[in-house]
Amino acid sequence: MNQEYSGSGDPARSLELLWRRRPQPTRGPKPALTVERIVEAAVGIADAEGIAGMSMRRVADELGAGAMTLYRYFPGKAELLDVMLDTVYGELPRRDLDGDWRARLDEVARENRELYLRHPWLLQVAISRPPLGPHVMAKYEYELAAVEGIGLTDIEMDDTVALVNGYVHGAVRTAVEARQVIQRSGMTDKEWWLAHVPHLDQIGDTKNFPLASRVGTAVGNEFDAPYDSDHAFEYGLERLLDGVSALVEKRSRPKR
Structure with a gap:
């Protein structure tokens, strides 16, 4: 995967664009484009072609504008990418949830998973320096609220x-790769598995690899595939929340 990095543009210009702080002209001809239209086109290209397919020239072509026209709105791709990220994070529903912290964290994980599946290019953007826009901040606020007041420190x-x-990011990456291999090979996981099963008894070495043979066969029979991304996500999320639960219980114990 091509890798891009958020927060690599000019900080002042990125923040100005993220928070829409640049005043619109009140006189003269109406601008041919808007920040919103440019971002919408860029997200559409990234959804269809991946982040590598999204360039200033490609976006301009999509909008029927000259490449230099976009530079009247964005200094470059880095600042555009920051606004794209903040914009798609605005799709997260951030509903008021009933239930305890575990139910709220579970919902956070599922909402993020769905966002990644809608916009797989998000996996190609490193966000250790996140764009500090309104939707990124709202996302962080909402997710922190899921664990507010349960006995954890701020850290x-x-x-x-x-x-x-981080768990969702890794789990979704595997799910997206599984989808891509189906598209590129023209063969479903079940078709791949069934094509291999008749040959396994002939070449399998159950004597030297008894555990791999037994467990691998059980998995294949259960899912008609060597791996099931939905099952793996559910199992991993449950175990992760079990771990957080242990920490919460530890914090709730009276100190001696």
Whole structure:
């Protein structure tokens, strides 16, 4: 995957664009484009072609404008990428949830997973320096609220949110790769598995690899595939939340 990095543009210009602080002209001809139209086109290209397919020239072509026209709105691709990220984070529903912290964190994980699946190019952007826009801040606020008041320190709250988001990122990457291999090979996981099964008894070495043979066969029979991304996500999320639960219980015990 091509890798891009958020927060690599001019900080002042990125923040100005993220928070729409540049005043619109009140006189003269109406601008041919808007920040919103440019971002919408850029996100559409990234969704269809990946982040590598998204360039200033490509976006300009999509909008029927000259490449230099976009530079009247964005200094470059880095600042555009920051606004793209903040914009798609605005799609997260951030509903008021009933239930305890575990139910809220579970919802956070699922909402993020769905966002990644809608916009797989997000996996190609490193966000250790996130764009500090309104939707990024709202996302962080909402996710922290899931663990507010359950006995964790502020640092542990941040660590817990980062842990959930990191887990989702890794799990979705595997799911997206599984989708891509189906598209590129023209063969479903079940078709791939069934094509291999008749040959396994002939070449399999159950004597030297008894555990791999037994467990691998059980998985293949269960999912008609060597791996099931939905099952793996559910299993991993449950175990992750079990771990957080252990920490919460530890914090709730009276000190001696």
